[in-house]
Amino acid sequence: MNAATAPAPAVETAAAVLRLSDVNTYYGAIHALRGIDLEVHRGEIVTLIGANGAGKTTTLRTISGLLHPRTGTVEFEGRDISHVAAHEVVRLGIGQAPEGRRIFSRLTVVENLLMGGFTRSAAENHEQVEHVYALFPRLRERAGQKGGTLSGGEQQMLAIGRALMGRPRVLLLDEPSLGLAPILVQQIFEIIGEINARGMTILLVEQNALQALSIAHRGYVLQTGHVVLTGSAHDLRENEMVRKAYLGES
Amino acid sequence: MSVVQDLPTPGGARGMRTRASAFGGRHRSLSITLGMALVAAVLPVLAGVPPFSSFQPQAAWIDGFTNAGVFVLLALGLNIVVGVAGLLDLGYAAFFAIGSYAYAYAASPFGNQILGINVQAALGDAAGLVFWPMLAIGALVAALFGVLLGAPTLRLRGDYLAIVTLGFGEIVPIVFLNSDAVTNGTNGIGGIYRPYLPGFGAYSATNPWPYYITTVAVVTLVLILCYRLVESRIGRAWEAIREDELAAAANGINTVTTKLLAFALGASTAGIAGVLNTAKLTVVSPDQFTFVISFTVLAMVVLGGMGNFWGVAVGAFVIYTINNVVLKSLNQFFQSVGVPILKDIDFLQLQFLLYGLALVAMMLLRPEGLFPNSRRTRELHADVVPVEEDAEGEAAAGGAAGGAGEGGR
């Protein structure tokens, strides 16, 4: 089955794995998230779309503990993680491929992956590295190559692979298609679909709204720190405003 | 996942390297000990034969090697902070001062009086016994100050941290200078007991050997600990933080405690160096801990090869010896021979010019240092991209565009 082209039906009844309630996040005086409500259910791909500066990255950072909300709560599997530190959030089961990939450019591919498994035992990593290689055979070929010398696509694979090394139950992806050629974008989205098909819950931030909505179950549209629209991926694709603003139709 | 069986084993070469380094790890302590013993045995022999014996008598060489050993300790400690964890500390001499004063308080009549103890009354001629526990206590006290300084400041980004540590490095000697009642101000604390070794007796000013052997032993121990550390989990965490702090946090590394640990361990090494140095000098005063010390140790770390402990140790040793033996001897030599112009140059004054030139030359020719960390050599020379750090960042960014052609086939 190819999850990239035929998304599995969303499990409407499942409990929210991730729930943001009225989240307000600031950068100093800058009010970046203005009361975000968002839910991700187990097994879903949820996409977060919106223009530059809408607050997509900020939302992911607030979930992953790199930022903390000033008011409102972030719950993961029923537990309030609003003020849990980033390294603890990883341990709890949320992995992320951050904006800009941020791979360790001077470490080799395999060293990057092992760093991703920092919270795990050597034995677990030994096993997990094989799963990642199976997903991205390209990374196995480049195992000994320095991260910084990889192509953009390979770096993205490495960023996702590294996030998977921590064996998360929820994966946060920030613009995985950024800067990639169309054919590579297609490939990355297929892999995301595949990871999801194996049971991973994914929150996907994308500029590439069309692609994102084609693999996602549901989506949220962000504008200047607000959720302005939410619904099934299908509905969003049909939505007039979305088509105009994000799918480049007039 | 069934696919796993069909695929070739992961990077054979890598597997071998992992095994080789595990092998090296088990025998690392032994090889460091043997290496240090060998060096410690060869140096005095060299010092006793020409041309070295013509510079100064053997005993003066041994004394110089011991002082160099103190700087080797300082450089090893700062290497943890700067070379391994990537935190720029410009006030490292502060921790050297703290270790030095810690020993002065434990092992001098003046210091004892302040603390309300009397080591001499309790131990008599063996008062220098306190030297041994003070090696550990000095390390702890310095580490404590490392944590006190680090806890509020390590959240700062690179440049700010450098400025704060620079300030701390200036403040500590000033505090020692101005707290006359408890530090004896400018004059410092004198009459500090020399170490006492049961079965041997007290060390003396005239015999440099006991100090030499003690220093070699301490350096050996610290080197072993340094290697153990960088090869451990915490070593990997330091590496990640040096590369990219946000990514490190996103991978489950507690960046705050990890940085704090680097800071505290670096400080504790300086504390040990302070105890050792003060037990040899028998006097401590604030003017020993100027910015020059911090700068010299930093230059040793950079020139020796950031991150590589052996390289840094050798670098520190060589720089110290050149400064304090060769330059001094050049002065005497040119004066006695009476070479015009050269005889009027004070080569000791040229020290910092030489550092400056060496650092510039190094950055241009061998940015990885004289004895680089093996990983950095790979990074700096073995690749397609002729890289320095910035070039690498660009390579990474440029890769995004380049990825299309390469990854797309």
Ligand SMILES: Nc1ncnc2c1ncn2[C@@H]1O[C@H](COP(=O)(O)OP(=O)(O)OP(=O)(O)O)[C@@H](O)[C@H]1O
């Ligand atoms: N470190 C920061 N300090 C101050 N303001 C910030 C910071 N990071 C982001 N912002 C601001 O917060 C708002 C949301 O930024 P965010 O990075 O979340 O946007 P985004 O939706 O991810 O945009 P893009 O698609 O360009 O990545 C923007 O107005 C931005 O200027």
Ligand SMILES: [Mg+2]
């Ligand atoms: Mg963003």
